[in-house]
Amino acid sequence: MQSKPARRSNEARTRETREALLIAARNCFVSKGFTATGTPELxxxxxxxxxALYHHFSDKTDLFRAVIEAEAESVAAAIRAAAPADVPVIEALLSGADAYFTAMEAPGRARLLLIEAPAVLGLSELARLDDQTGGATLREALTALRLQAPIPETAQLLSAMFDRAALAIAEGANPAPYRAALAHLLNALA
Structure with missing residues (x-):
């Protein structure tokens, strides 16, 4: 007697549908950009x-926001994994910086996070997201260094340097000089 295949739960189907939409949207937004991508195409x-799209997301922007949040969380997870709390702070900063560059090398990620997201979601929403992801890791490290400079503003400036380097690397620049320059700057903070 053959057994019947297990039925997927509604929760599993919902999760699979949402994931399929996110994957397809990421691919479309990377290849064509937010503006040139229509919901029929998605x-x-x-x-x-x-x-199905409107069951999970209120509109195309909501779907885009979910893609951006997943990308930012992925980058932050890579940084946290590379910079454990039990190493000296400057070593964690350097490892975290290297992990950031590696994570940003994922195809299309620099475009999504650094070009499309500011244009679509605005700087204030990106600042909120950064506060919850990669920016939080940077502020934690700077706080542990006990800098005399204001931590939030220092983190914003360093983040801008990281982002500019990530954009250049995504455009084909050699990452080695950027990594070396940032290592020099980070070591100067210690």
């Missing part, structure tokens, strides 16, 4: 209906 790429 649902076709996901093999879904517009009803």
């Amino acid at each position: 649902v076709a790429a996901a093999g879904m209906t517009r009803g």
Whole structure:
């Protein structure tokens, strides 16, 4: 007697549908950008209906926001994994910086996080997201260094340097000089 295949739960189907939409949206936004990507194209790429899209996301911007949040969380996780709390702070900063560059080398990630996201979501929403992800890791390290400079503003300036380097690397620049320059600057903070 053959057994019946296990049925997926509604929760599993919901999770799979949402994940398919996120993957398809990421691919579309990377290849064409937010503005040039329409919802019919997104649902076709996901093999879904517009009803499925609007069941999970209020609109295309909401879907884009979810893609950006997943990308930012992935970068922050890579930084945290590379910079454990039990190493000296400057070593954690250097390891975290290297992990950031490596994470930003994921195809399309620099475009999504550093070009598309500011244009679509605005700087204040990106600042909120950064406060919860990669920016938090940077502020934690700077706080541990006991800098005399204001931590939030120092973190913003360092973050801008990291982002500028990530954009250059994404455009094909050699990452070695950027890594060396940032290592020099970070060592100067100690």
